[in-house]
Amino acid sequence: MTDAPKEELDTRRIFRRRRFATPVWWPLPVCALVGLAGGTAYGVLAPRAYDATSYVVAVPETGSDAATALGFAQAYGRISTSTATLAYAQTAAGVPARTLGRHVRTETSPESPMIGITGTATRPGKAADIANAVADALTLSGNGAARNTGVRLVLFSQAVAPSTAASPSRPLAAAVGGCAGGLVGALALLVRPRRKQWSPASNVPAPAGNVPAPAELAQVKEHV
Structure with a gap:
């Protein structure tokens, strides 16, 4: 009889601990x-990054066709971030060529002879300057070889300073x-x-x- 209250008390304590566990x-x-x-x-806290994009289009010269322009657009898209192109663009962009390569990217489409050149920077105006500088350098180098390629590059649209940051959201x-x-x-x-x-x-x-x-x-x- 003396153990019953003790067991009941222990049981209540355990239930209480489990209740508030x-x-x-x-x-x-x-x-x-x-x-x-x-x-x-x-x-x-992360720094803002702004993107600005300029567009260059490949136009066939007399004697060439649209398929040729489309093929050269893909090729020019690959060399737009090459060392030679960035060396031409570094003065206008105000960024060394080695640094410029980390702040620019290009996109091409298999269905359109359009080359999109996107500059990225922490300031909107700087992002536009990078994209336009690389687009001008690519257009200059591409038109220098137009007699041999039969394709001329034309600046379709210049980059403008973005109003909102691309990242982070x-x-x-x-x-x-x-x-x-x-x-x-x-x-x-x-x-x-x-x-x-x-x-x-x-x-x-x-x-x-x-x-x-x-x-x-x-x-x-x-x-x-």
Whole structure:
């Protein structure tokens, strides 16, 4: 009789601890919040990057056809970031050729003889200057070989200073950070060890599987 109140008190204590214990899924919201905070901080603190694009079109000369112009547009798109082209453009761009190569990229289409030259910089005006300088250098070098290629390059559209930054996007950075944090939290839940089940009758952790009752054990012994 004296042990009953003690067992009941111990049971209440254990239930109380389990009631206020940290839930097993806590890594998921915590990691998601940490990732969200990190993505937001990156979107706010990372330097802005601006993109400006100029377009050059390949035009067939007399005696050439559109297919020839299309083929040379692909070739000129590849050499627009070459050392020779960037050496011509570095003075107008105000950036050394080695640095200029990291701030310019080109795009071509297999269906159009158009070459898109995009400059990237931390200032809108600088991005436009880089794109226009490379476009002018490519046009100059391409027209110098027009007699041999039968294709002339024409500046179709000059780059203008963009009004908005291309990256980073604050909402996108926050969303990516939150998703990445949630993924890490989910992985943590998968790899963490499971808690043992607790049996209030014995006041000790019980295994997760089914445990035979004492009556069942007695029947097994009688059959044996």
